[in-house]
Amino acid sequence: MNPRYKSNKKWTEFPADLTGGISDIFKQNFKTQLGNNTDVHVSGRFYEKEIIIQVGLHKKGELRYNNFEVSLDHKNEPDKVIEQVYMAVDAIASLILEFFENDEEIELPYTWMEYPFNGEKVWLQFSTENPELKDAADRLLGQSDDALLKDADEDPSTDALDATEEDFDEFATNLEPQMFKKNKKEDMH
Numbered sequence: 001m002n003p004r005y006k007s008n009k010k011w012t013e014f015p016a017d018l019t020g021g022i023s024d025i026f027k028q029n030f031k032t033q034l035g036n037n038t039d040v041h042v043s044g045r046f047y048e049k050e051i052i053i054q055v056g057l058h059k060k061g062e063l064r065y066n067n068f069e070v071s072l073d074h075k076n077e078p079d080k081v082i083e084q085v086y087m088a089v090d091a092i093a094s095l096i097l098e099f100f101e102n103d104e105e106i107e108l109p110y111t112w113m114e115y116p117f118n119g120e121k122v123w124l125q126f127s128t129e130n131p132e133l134k135d136a137a138d139r140l141l142g143q144s145d146d147a148l149l150k151d152a153d154e155d156p157s158t159d160a161l162d163a164t165e166e167d168f169d170e171f172a173t174n175l176e177p178q179m180f181k182k183n184k185k186e187d188m189h
Helices: 016-029 078-101 131-140 165-173
Strands: 010-013 038-047 050-059 066-073 113-117 120-127
Touching: 016 038, 016 050, 016 078, 038 131, 050 078, 050 131, 066 078, 078 113, 078 120
Parallel strands: none
Antiparallel strands: 010 038, 038 050, 050 066, 066 120, 113 120
């Protein structure tokens, strides 16, 4: 999961009982659609400026996940955090409902896109990353972190799908086609 804001470097993962409760909600409400061969994987992060929730649907025997992600601006009001988490869960539930109603054939953004939801702004994103493989790779590489407050001090991703709108704007303004650059005489020899 990548935050919308570049300045978001530190986060805290959702407590296990919260992700377990959210997972149970999806398992109960989509029991018919999930059947016995689809698992639900829930994760979430509290950043300084935003809250991100990811609900992944994984069919047994496949490597790919269908991850539905929602980001909300964090209002820095501790008494409203759970309310915001519930709104994010509702937004993901409506996405998953549409996903199943359209036989798993809907177009979703692979980068954060703003959408209105219940009079609020939410940002949606879809990915197919397998979080279990990523976690296993991190453990193998010794990069798993059990600290309560985690810090993303690694270099930003170079994957185009992880880029923010600001990244694309910066890229577009710095773009100069190589074929139109004037070659110096010494460059030609």
